Amino acid sequence: MQIANYENGDLSGDETDYYPNGKVYCTKTHISDKKTIFNSCLDSTGKVLVENGNGKWLSFEDENFKNYFTGDVINGLPEGDWQGKRNDTINTFEKFQNGKLKCAGSIESSGRRVYYKVDVNPEYPGGLEGFYRFLGTTIRYPPDARDMNIQGTVVITFIVDENGVLGGLFVAKSLSPDIDQEAIRVISLSPKWKPGVYEGKAVPVMYSVPIGFTLSKER
Numbered sequence: 238m239q240i241a242n243y244e245n246g247d248l249s250g251d252e253t254d255y256y257p258n259g260k261v262y263c264t265k266t267h268i269s270d271k272k273t274i275f276n277s278c279l280d281s282t283g284k285v286l287v288e289n290g291n292g293k294w295l296s297f298e299d300e301n302f303k304n305y306f307t308g309d310v311i312n313g314l315p316e317g318d319w320q321g322k323r324n325d326t327i328n329t330f331e332k333f334q335n336g337k338l339k340c341a342g343s344i345e346s347s348g349r350r351v352y353y354k355v356d357v358n359p360e361y362p363g364g365l366e367g368f369y370r371f372l373g374t375t376i377r378y379p380p381d382a383r384d385m386n387i388q389g390t391v392v393i394t395f396i397v398d399e400n401g402v403l404g405g406l407f408v409a410k411s412l413s414p415d416i417d418q419e420a421i422r423v424i425s426l427s428p429k430w431k432p433g434v435y436e437g438k439a440v441p442v443m444y445s446v447p448i449g450f451t452l453s454k455e456r
Contacts, residue, residue, distance in 0.1 A: 247271060256281045256302065263287075263294075266313075272336070274313035290314075298323070306331055340435050342443070351396055353443045357434040359397035361427070372448060375423045379415035383452060387413050391420040391448045399439040401429035409445055420448045 241252035248267040256262050260283055266274040278287035278294050281302075286292050290313030298304040298321075306329065308319030314336030321329040328344040331354075342352035361368035392410035395403050406424055408417045424446070433442030 241267075248273075262297075275310045275315065276313065278310075296321075308333070349441065351441045351443050352433060352435060355433045355435040355440060355442055359401070359433045359442050359444050360431040362429070362431065368446075371427065372423060375426060376448075376450075377419060378450065378452070379413075379419050382413055382415045382450070385413075386452065387416060388451050389416075389449075391417055391450065392445055393420050393424050393448060394443060394445040395424060396441055396443050397430045397432055398441045399432050401432045403427055403430065405443075410447075412450065416450050420450075423448070 238255040239252065240254075241248055242250045244250075250267060252265045252267060254262040254264075258281060260281060261277075261279055262281075263278040264276040266276060268274065274290065275287060275294055276290055277285070278292065279285055280295065287294050287310050290310060292310055294308060294310045294315065296306040296308075296319075298306070303325070304321070304323045306319045306321035308331070309316050315331075315333040315338075316335070317333060319331040319333065321331070323329055323343070329342070330344060330350070331341040332339045338354060340352055340356075341354035342350055344350055361371070363370070389412045390410070391408065391412045394407055394409040396405040397403055403424065406421050408421065411417050432439040433444075434440070
C-alpha cells in the first residue's frame, strides 16, 4: 500500500509505502525535476535499515516484494554499487553516482555482465535510418498473416556483445507465430552493430527493437 500525493500526474511531496503485513516499508520525498529523496527504510519486521537518509536501502521492483535491489543511500540519494535478484534466479546490478543511475544490468550464470543501461547504446551501422532500410529490404510478409490481415508491431530483444555480434534473440512482444518467426529471422541476418559503451569500454548490452508489419491498402 502507498500513501502519496500527485501533481500533474507525477509524484509530489511525501510518500509512505507499506509491507503487506501493514508495517511501514519506506518514506520518500519527491521534489522538483522528478528528484526523489530517500528518507527512511525498514525491513518487514520493523528493523531500521535507513534513517535520516543514510544506510542500506532495500528497493523492491514488484508488488509481491520478491524482486529487489539493495545498496547504500547517502544523504538521501542512492550511491555506488547496488545488487539485486529477480525471479529468485537472476542476479542484477545497478551503479549510482550522486543519485543518478549510471549503469544497470544482469549477471549471467557464467559471471558475464549484460548491461541494459550504459553511456552509449549499441547502434546499427548506418544508424536508425540504415536499420529500417535493412528491415525494409529483408522482411518477407508471411503469407498466412497477409491473408488474415494481421498487422502490428513485434518487439525483439537481443544482446549485442562487445564485438557487435547479436545473440540471445527472443520475442518480447508477440504479434503472431508467423510474424514473430519472421522478425527473429530478419534480426538474425543483421550485420554486426557498433557495441554499447560504458566508461569508455565496449560491453554486452541487452537491446530491444520494435518492428512494424503493415499491409498496403491495395493488396
